[in-house]
Each structure stands twice: as C-alpha cells, then as structure tokens.
Amino acid sequence: MLNKRAKIIKDILFEPEIQEKYKLTEEDLTGMYRKKIVDVLETIVNENDNGRTGRQIYPVIKNIHKI
Amino acid sequence: MASIINSISFKNFFNYYGDFEENRYNLEEGINIIIADNGAGKSKFFNAFLWLFYDQILDSDTKQKINIKNAGVKIISDKAKNETAVGDYITCGVCVEYTSGTRYKYQIIKSFTATRLDENITDESSWQFVMNELEVNRTELVLHKYKPVYDENEKKQIIDKLIMPAFRQYSFLQGEEVDDIIDFSKKESIERAVENLTDIKKYEQVHKLLEEFKEKAFRDVQKQLKTNNAQNERFDNAVKEKEKIEQQLAQEKLKLEQYNETLVNAEAEKNKLDKRYANAEKRKELDDQLKPLRKKLRDKKDEFETFLDRINNRFFDGNFAWIALGFENEVNKFNELNDDFLDERYRRKTLKEVEKNPNDFFTVMPIGSPDAASIDKMIKQEHCYVCNREAKRGTPAHNYLIKMNERQKSEEVGEPFVKNDLKNFFGDLQINAQPFYTKSDSIKDSIIKTKEKEVELQDSIERLKKRIKSLEDDRNTIMIAGHDAEQSARDIINDYNGAVRRISDAENKINDIIVPKINKLKRDLKTINEEVKSLNKSNNIPDGYNDNYEVLSDLEEAAGKAKDKVFDGMINLLEEHANIHFKNLIKNNDLSGGILKFEKNLNGSINFNYLDSKGNSVYGSSEGFQRMKKFSVVMAIISANNAEYNYPLLADAPISAFGEGFTEGFFEAIGDVFPQSIVLVKELYKREDEMKINELGKRLLKDARVKTMYVNHVPENAEQIELVTTQTKLK
Amino acid sequence: MTAQDFKSEILKKRPRYAKSKIPVIEAFANKGQSKSEYSQFGPIYELYIYAFRLGLKKGLKLPLPPRNSTQDFIEIGKWKRDSSLVDFLLMIVFSHSEEIGFDWNDLEDMDEKELNVVVSNIIDFIESYANGGLQFLQEEWENDNLINSSYLFADLMNE
Numbered sequence: 005m006l007n008k009r010a011k012i013i014k015d016i017l018f019e020p021e022i023q024e025k026y027k028l029t030e031e032d033l034t035g036m037y038r039k040k041i042v043d044v045l046e047t048i049v050n051e052n053d054n055g056r057t058g059r060q061i062y063p064v065i066k067n068i069h070k071i
Numbered sequence: 072m073a074s075i076i077n078s079i080s081f082k083n084f085f086n087y088y089g090d091f092e093e094n095r096y097n098l099e100e101g102i103n104i105i106i107a108d109n110g111a112g113k114s115k116f117f118n119a120f121l122w123l124f125y126d127q128i129l130d131s132d133t134k135q136k137i138n139i140k141n142a143g144v145k146i147i148s149d150k151a152k153n154e155t156a157v158g159d160y161i162t163c164g165v166c167v168e169y170t171s172g173t174r175y176k177y178q179i180i181k182s183f184t185a186t187r188l189d190e191n192i193t194d195e196s197s198w199q200f201v202m203n204e205l206e207v208n209r210t211e212l213v214l215h216k217y218k219p220v221y222d223e224n225e226k227k228q229i230i231d232k233l234i235m236p237a238f239r240q241y242s243f244l245q246g247e248e249v250d251d252i253i254d255f256s257k258k259e260s261i262e263r264a265v266e267n268l269t270d271i272k273k274y275e276q277v278h279k280l281l282e283e284f285k286e287k288a289f290r291d292v293q294k295q296l297k298t299n300n301a302q303n304e305r306f307d308n309a310v311k312e313k314e315k316i317e318q319q320l321a322q323e324k325l326k327l328e329q330y331n332e333t334l335v336n337a338e339a340e341k342n343k344l345d346k347r348y349a350n351a352e353k354r355k356e357l358d359d360q361l362k363p364l365r366k367k368l369r370d371k372k373d374e375f376e377t378f379l380d381r382i383n384n385r386f387f388d389g390n391f392a393w394i395a396l397g398f399e400n401e402v403n404k405f406n407e408l409n410d411d412f413l414d415e416r417y418r419r420k421t422l423k424e425v426e427k428n429p430n431d432f433f434t435v436m437p438i439g440s441p442d443a444a445s446i447d448k449m450i451k452q453e454h455c456y457v458c459n460r461e462a463k464r465g466t467p468a469h470n471y472l473i474k475m476n477e478r479q480k481s482e483e484v485g486e487p488f489v490k491n492d493l494k495n496f497f498g499d500l501q502i503n504a505q506p507f508y509t510k511s512d513s514i515k516d517s518i519i520k521t522k523e524k525e526v527e528l529q530d531s532i533e534r535l536k537k538r539i540k541s542l543e544d545d546r547n548t549i550m551i552a553g554h555d556a557e558q559s560a561r562d563i564i565n566d567y568n569g570a571v572r573r574i575s576d577a578e579n580k581i582n583d584i585i586v587p588k589i590n591k592l593k594r595d596l597k598t599i600n601e602e603v604k605s606l607n608k609s610n611n612i613p614d615g616y617n618d619n620y621e622v623l624s625d626l627e628e629a630a631g632k633a634k635d636k637v638f639d640g641m642i643n644l645l646e647e648h649a650n651i652h653f654k655n656l657i658k659n660n661d662l663s664g665g666i667l668k669f670e671k672n673l674n675g676s677i678n679f680n681y682l683d684s685k686g687n688s689v690y691g692s693s694e695g696f697q698r699m700k701k702f703s704v705v706m707a708i709i710s711a712n713n714a715e716y717n718y719p720l721l722a723d724a725p726i727s728a729f730g731e732g733f734t735e736g737f738f739e740a741i742g743d744v745f746p747q748s749i750v751l752v753k754e755l756y757k758r759e760d761e762m763k764i765n766e767l768g769k770r771l772l773k774d775a776r777v778k779t780m781y782v783n784h785v786p787e788n789a790e791q792i793e794l795v796t797t798q799t800k801l802k
Numbered sequence: 803m804t805a806q807d808f809k810s811e812i813l814k815k816r817p818r819y820a821k822s823k824i825p826v827i828e829a830f831a832n833k834g835q836s837k838s839e840y841s842q843f844g845p846i847y848e849l850y851i852y853a854f855r856l857g858l859k860k861g862l863k864l865p866l867p868p869r870n871s872t873q874d875f876i877e878i879g880k881w882k883r884d885s886s887l888v889d890f891l892l893m894i895v896f897s898h899s900e901e902i903g904f905d906w907n908d909l910e911d912m913d914e915k916e917l918n919v920v921v922s923n924i925i926d927f928i929e930s931y932a933n934g935g936l937q938f939l940q941e942e943w944e945n946d947n948l949i950n951s952s953y954l955f956a957d958l959m960n961e
Binding site for chain 2: 803804805806807808809829841844848850851852855859868882885886887889890892893894896897898899906907909910911912914917953954956959960
Binding site for chain 1: 281291594619629
C-alpha cells in the first residue's frame with residue numbers, strides 16, 4: 005500500500021515541468037525537510053486514502069501555507 | 072496461489088444421468104479438454120459453472136440466462152424424470168472440487184430436489200422443487216476427509232476464491248460473451264480493464280481533489296484582493312477576461328461533449344454491427360456460394376428427371392434398341408428365311424424360264440454369274456474363261472456367250488415373273504432394321520451403363536445437397552450467433568456504413584474545429600492566469616495565498632498528466648501483450664504481418680483496430696477473426712497484470728468454430744496465460760473415428776501441455792428420454 | 803403388288819387392343835400427359851410393342867376378344883416415324899411366318915385377296931401376343947408384383 009502511494013506522489017511530482025520549476029529530487033521525497041509542494045501532495049494523497057473529503061482536506065493544506 | 076479445479080461432477084443434470092460418481096471429470100493443472108459433439112453435454116457442462124457462480128443457467132432455446140429456480144424441469148435428466156414414480160423425488164446437482172495453494176481442498180455442491188406430482192414429466196407444474204442448502208466442505212490436503220463449512224460468509228468466500236468475481240468475466244468465456252466483455256468503444260469497458268490492472272482510480276481521485284482545491288485557492292486569493300487591492304481595476308479586468316475565456320472554454324467543452332456523444336453512439340452502433348457486419352458479409356459470401364450451387368442442383372435434378380423419363384425411350388431409340396434384347400433368334404431366323412427365299416425364288420424363276428425356252432437352258436448358270444463385265448470380255452476375246460475353251464465368233468459357244476449377256480440385261484429390265492415381287496420388301500427390312508439388331512450383344516451392357524449413369528447422377532445430386540446443407544448450416548450458425556435472422560444482409564451493411572460515416576463526420580468536427588479551439592482557449596487561459604498571478608504578486612496580500620494557488624495549480628496540471636500517462640502506459644502495455652497473444656493465436660492461420668493497434672479516442676474510449684502490414688485498418692473481417700482480436704485482449708488483461716493470474720479458464724471454446732488454425736493457436740496460447748484451462752470443444756469431435764477425435768485432437772492428445780482429455784458420447788438418434796451422456800477419458 | 807404396296811398394306815393397319823386393357827395402358831403409357839407412380843412409356847404403340855415382345859418371349863398368346871370389345875389406335879405406319887423400329891418389328895414378325903401360316907415365296911404368287919388374309923393374320927399375330935403381354939403386365943400390376951423402378955421394363959425383359 006505504501007509503495008503504491010509513493011508511486012502516485014512520485015509520478016505527479018516528477019512531471020518534467022513541475023520537477024524543473026520546483027527543482028525536485030529523490031531526496032525531496034524522502035528527506036527530513038519537505039518542500040511545501042511535496043507536503044501538499046502527500047497530504048492530499050494520504051488523507052484521500054484515509055477517506056477524508058475535499059472539504060476536510062483543504063484546511064489542512066491551507067495550514068501548510070499558514071493561511 | 073492459483074485455484075485449481077480438481078473435479079467437476081453432475082447428478083441428473085441435463086443429459087448427465089445418474090449420480091455424481093458416474094458423471095465425474097477429474098481435472099488437472101494445465102490444459103483440460105472435453106470434446107463433445109452437439110447435444111453431448113458441452114453447454115450443459117458450462118451451465119454447471121453458471122449455476123455455481125451465478126445461480127443461473129443459459130437457456131439454449133432462448134439464449135437467455137435464467138435463474139436456476141425458474142429452470143427446474145428443464146435441467147433434470149429426462150431419463151431420471153421418467154424413472155421417478157409419482158410421489159417419489161430425485162436430486163439434481165453439480166459438485167466442484169478445487170485446491171487453492173498447498174493446504175486446503177474445497178468441495179462445493181449446489182443441488183435441488185424435485186418431487187414428482189403427476190404423469191406429465193415435462194410440465195413444470197408436475198414437479199415440486201426444493202432448493203437444497205448450498206453445501207461447502209473443506210479438507211486439509213493431507214487428510215482427504217471433508218468437513219462441512221457452516222458459516223454462510225465463509226461459504227461465499229470459498230466460492231469467490233475459486234474465481235474472484237472481478238475476474239470471472241475474463242476467466243469464464245462462452246462464445247459470444249467474449250465480444251461483450253471487451254467492447255473498448257465503451258469507456259467503461261476499457262476503464263474497468265485498466266482499473267483492474269492499475270491504480271488509475273487513485274490518480275483520478277487526487278486529480279479531482281486538486282482541481283477542487285485550485286478553484287478554492289483562487290477564490291481565496293480573490294477574496295484577499297478585494298479587501299486591500301490598490302490596482303483593483305487592472306486586476307479585475309484581467310479576472311474578467313479570465314472568466315470570459317473560462318466561459319468560452321466551458322461552452323466549447325459542452326460542444327465537445329455533444330459531439331463525443333454522437334461519436335460514442337455511432338461507435339456503439341458500429342461495434343454492435345461489427346460482428347453482424349462481418350456476419351452479413353459472411354452470409355453474403357455464403358449466399359453467393361449457395362446461389363450457383365442451388366441452381367446447379369436444380370439443373371442436375373432436372374437432368375435426372377429427364378434422364379429417368381427418357382429411360383424407356385431407350386427401348387425404341389435406334390441408338391440403344393433395348394427392345395431388341397432377346398430377339399437374336401428371330402433375327403437369325405429371318406436371315407435364314409431370307410436366304411431360303413432368295414434361293415427358292417431363283418429356282419422357281421429359272422424353272423419358269425426353262426419351261427419357256429427349254430433349249431436355251433440346258434445348263435444353268437445362276438443369274439449374275441459370271442458377271443456382265445466378264446461376259447463382255449469373253450465375247451470380245453472369243454474365249455470362254457468358265458470352261459477355258461476357244462469361242463470363235465460364229466461358233467455355238469460364242470453365240471451362247473452372247474445369249475448369256477442378253478439374259479443378264481433382260482433380268483435387269485425386270486420382266487415380272489411373279490405376281491408380287493417381294494424381294495425388296497424383305498431386303499429392305501433387313502437393311503433398315505440394322506440399327507436394332509446389330510446392337511443385341513451390347514444391350515445388357517447398355518442397361519448396366521444406364522444404371523451406372525443414374526447412380527452417378529444421384530451421387531452428384533447427393534454431393535451437391537450435402538455441400539448446400541453444410542453451407543446452409545454455416546449460414547444458420549451465423550444467424551443464431553448474430554441474432555440477425557430478421558435483418559437483411561443489405562440493411563446491416565447499410566447501417567454499418569451509415570455509422571462509419573457518422574463517426575468520421577463527428578471526428579472531423581471534433582479534431583478540426585472544436586479541439587483546436589479548446590486548445591487555443593486553454594493557452595489563452597494559461598497566459599491570462601500568468602497575468603493575474605503577476606498582477607497580484609505586486610499586491611499586498613500574504614504570500615501564503617499566492618503560494619497556495621500556485622502550488623495547487625501546478626500540482627493539478629501535473630496530476631492530470633500523470634493520470635493520462637498511467638492510462639496510456641497501461642494501454643500500451645495491453646497493446647503489447649495483446650499483440651503477443653494475437654500472434655500466437657493466428658500463427659496457424661494465413662494472416663501475416665498485421666498488428667493490433669489501440670488508439671485512444673478523445674472521449675477516452677479505445678479504438679482497437681487490426682492494421683495490415685502497410686498500416687491500413689482492416690475492417691469487416693470474419694467473426695472468428697474479430698473474436699480472436701478480442702480474445703487476445705482478454706489474455707492481455709490477464710498477462711499484463713503484474714501478479715500471476717490465479718484462476719482457471721473455463722471456456723466453451725470461444726473460437727474453435729472458426730477453423731483448425733484458430734483452435735490450435737488457442738490451445739497454445741491459453742497454456743501460457745492460465746494456470747489451468749478447462750475447454751469444451753466440438754470441433755475436435757469426429758464420429759467416424761475410433762477414438763471419436765480428429766487429427767488435431769490426436770495431436771493435442773500427445774501435447775505435454777494437455778493434461779486430461781475426455782470425449783462425451785450420446786447415443787445416435789436416441790429419444791430425448793433415453794438421451795444420456797457418457798464419457799471416455801483419453802488422457 | 804410391289805414390295806412397296808405390300809408394305810403399305812401392313813402399315814395402314816390399325817392394330818387393336820382389348821378394352822379390358824385400357825387401365826393398364828393408361829397406367830403405363832402416358833401419351834405425353836401427366837405422370838403416374840410407375841415408370842411409363844410415351845405413346846401407346848411403345849407399350850404395345852413392348853407388350854408384344856413380352857408376350858412373344860414368354861409365349862403368352864392371347865387372341866383378342868370380339869371386335870366390339872376392342873379398340874384400335876394409330877396405324878402402324880405412323881409408329882415412330884423416321885425410325886426403323888417398324889422395320890425391325892416386321893423382321894421379327896416375318897421370322898415367325900411359319901407360326902402365322904405362310905411361306906415367303908408363296909406370298910409372291912398370291913392374289914390380292916389371299917395376301918390380305920396373310921396381312922390380316924400378321925396383324926392378328928401381333929395383336930394376340932401384345933394382348934398376352936398386356937395381360938401379363940396387368941396381372942403383375944394388380945398383384946403388386948411390379949417393383950416401382952425406372953428400370954421396371956428393362957428388368958422385366960430380363961426375367
């Protein structure tokens with residue numbers, strides 16, 4: 005299950021345009037310090053897996069941006 | 072841990088008369104073949120699995136699936152019904168044993184009991200049916216002694232584990248069903264397949280969420296701007312422009328949707344007609360073959376009729392003269408009489424002449440002897456060559472020669488010496504009747520030859536009839552398979568061409584007008600978004616809002632692309648696998664060089680075509696070929712799956728009707744894909760053979776991949792009530 | 803009388819059959835009309851010649867009943883025109899001259915009256931055997947002994 009989740013995240017973040025724009029590397033996916041974009045996507049994927057709705061997830065994302 | 076079916080047995084189920092032990096098929100991992108002619112329990116065998124999984128059977132008359140509860144009287148062996156006394160009951164059921172992994176073996180029994188109420192055995196109301204409880208037993212492989220499972224959920228799980236419901240459609244193939252499983256023109260069909268194989272659903276969910284969040288983030292930004300924006304007007308204008316473009320885009324997307332709908336409907340119709348079209352073409356082809364054959368048959372029959380009518384003409388036709396048979400003695404007698412007649416006639420004539428001139432005829436030479444030319448010569452040379460003496464002019468001898476000469480002439484003039492001169496009467500009869508009496512030796516032969524000719528004609532009529540019958544059977548099979556008996560081949564072809572035209576119209580509209588417009592609007596939207604972003608960068612709203620919108624926008628775009636990539640990747644993988652299977656399936660046929668090509672439609676459905684070696688689509692190929700294409704995809708769905716496929720294939724030989732090449736390819740291909748295959752097939756049956764199988768059947772029997780082979784038998788021309796299927800295990 | 807005259811005397815005769823044989827004639831000679839269940843001849847004379855042959859070979863001589871109970875049909879001269887069938891028939895008949903009761907050579911010296919008697923005897927001869935043959939066919943037919951085959955008549959001849 006974890007594998008599949010990681011694969012979705014990687015598939016999306018390693019889309020060339022976005023990868024280049026945010027200069028994303030393998031370390032960004034595993035490292036301690038998370039870029040916000042990685043954090044946002046991981047949150048969405050995980051919370052979706054946990055059966056949370058969009059209305060429940062969006063505030064968590066806003067929280068990442070501290071707004 | 073693959074599920075392997077160890078055995079299936081029947082009890083009074085259709086023609087499988089008798090108890091489970093008498094109708095048991097032991098099966099093994101690998102390929103299992105059950106060969107049965109029509110009516111020998113093939114579809115009944117298949118029905119057992121329908122019962123097991125779905126509590127249904129397929130009614131062979133209506134081709135409808137009906138619930139087992141409503142099938143009652145139909146599915147019990149007629150012989151068993153007949154042997155049950157009024158008031159007594161019989162049990163009808165199926166039993167399957169399977170192993171999953173190395174530890175457990177399961178037994179599943181579905182059955183019902185029927186009590187006979189009155190005499191009429193085929194009447195539904197003459198029987199009272201009680202469904203027996205589903206019986207599921209389990210044993211550890213080492214123990215061999217079954218223990219019942221009581222928990223209903225567990226029972227269901229055990230049945231599901233045999234073949235998981237999601238995979239039954241790929242595992243459980245009956246002829247035409249292959250066509251319905253793989254209908255990639257229906258978006259659901261391809262999605263269902265890809266969903267079974269990938270996590271595409273997750274990608275879709277994430278993408279949908281991101282779309283939603285992106286909108287939310289934009290509204291959040293807007294809200295912030297409204298409160299503290301100095302450059303309000305410019306920003307508002309940009310936002311208005313953005314909204315205008317979004318509106319146009321929405322409109323175009325609506326249009327696209329409408330055209331897509333047209334396209335989908337047209338494609339659905341085309342696909343529905345695809346098989347019929349192929350059938351219609353095939354039917355037409357058969358009709359084209361039948362027409363001249365039927366004419367030939369009519370002609371031959373006419374020829375035969377005429378021939379029979381004319382047989383009696385041969386008695387009186389001088390070329391055959393059958394009437395003369397047995398008249399040899401008469402003919403001889405006639406000739407004798409004629410000779411005697413001529414002798415007597417001459418004798419009488421001469422006597423008469425002698426009476427007239429006794430001196431001239433002291434000696435008698437027959438008339439015409441010597442001939443006129445010789446007498447002339449003798450007179451000229453004054454020598455008689457009859458007695459080899461001189462006959463000088465003026466001597467009595469010379470005068471005699473002159474008299475002889477005159478006698479000859481007077482005879483030619485024909486002085487009548489009888490009242491009725493009948494010499495020519497008899498002579499003419501003898502000459503004229505020749506055609507009749509000269510054949511008498513050969514008449515018996517002629518009669519025999521005529522009889523042979525009749526047999527020959529009959530044979531050629533029989534051959535024609537057989538050929539026509541077989542073509543008509545083919546034609547009927549197509550009609551039943553395609554349910555298109557009512558519709559004329561021409562209508563189908565017209566409808567088909569109409570659908571193809573509508574598809575092409577819609578595609579042109581979409582590809583040439585709508586999609587370019589949408590793309591332009593999307594580009595515009597992207598630039599105006601950039602403009603909006605740069606306009607609000609200079610605004611004094613917290614960075615978080617702008618960042619949030621930007622990150623979510625970028626993620627939404629990336630997620631959309633990633634989703635498409637996964638889908639496309641799977642389609643490519645399926646295409647690759649399908650081509651491998653397809654090549655295997657057709658390798659024994661004369662199709663070469665072509666490939667299967669999957670093309671994604673704008674609406675997300677898949678066109679899947681066979682391209683020839685030059686890259687052109689091949690349309691309207693035979694039903695067998697269509698089936699083969701689809702079967703390749705079924706196998707691709709299974710083999711493209713990362714994990715091993717763990718379920719048996721149960722197939723009512725879905726392609727064997729289309730030729731030996733297909734059948735052979737089919738058996739080779741399934742061995743690589745399914746851990747166990749149980750295939751029911753008619754086409755390997757050969758009644759005249761000692762083993763009841765044909766050459767291909769014998770080859771397969773020797774094939775190491777084929778683990779078991781059964782032949783089903785039913786007595787020829789048996790009454791329904793005596794119809795009992797028995798089986799021989801060949802391997 | 804010339805050979806030609808003599809032949810004409812025979813050819814202009816219309817042989818007769820017993821009225822009792824009409825059913826068998828209708829069954830076995832279709833006269834160009836509808837078919838029956840049995841193999842058939844075409845014109846009556848075909849059946850007649852066949853019956854004659856059958857009668858002669860089987861020795862079934864059966865004189866016709868009195869004239870009132872008989873019926874004539876087409877004259878011999880019109881049987882199978884442009885064919886030598888009649889010549890062959892006459893050949894067979896004349897080979898039986900002894901049975902009919904004349905001598906070939908004597909014919910040449912007979913006067914017309916005597917010849918007419920011979921011709922009449924010849925026709926009787928034909929009629930008697932044809933009648934015998936028809937009688938045989940009728941009995942076989944009535945007793946259901948005829949196998950309905952296209953070779954019915956060919957096979958019957960071989961017996």
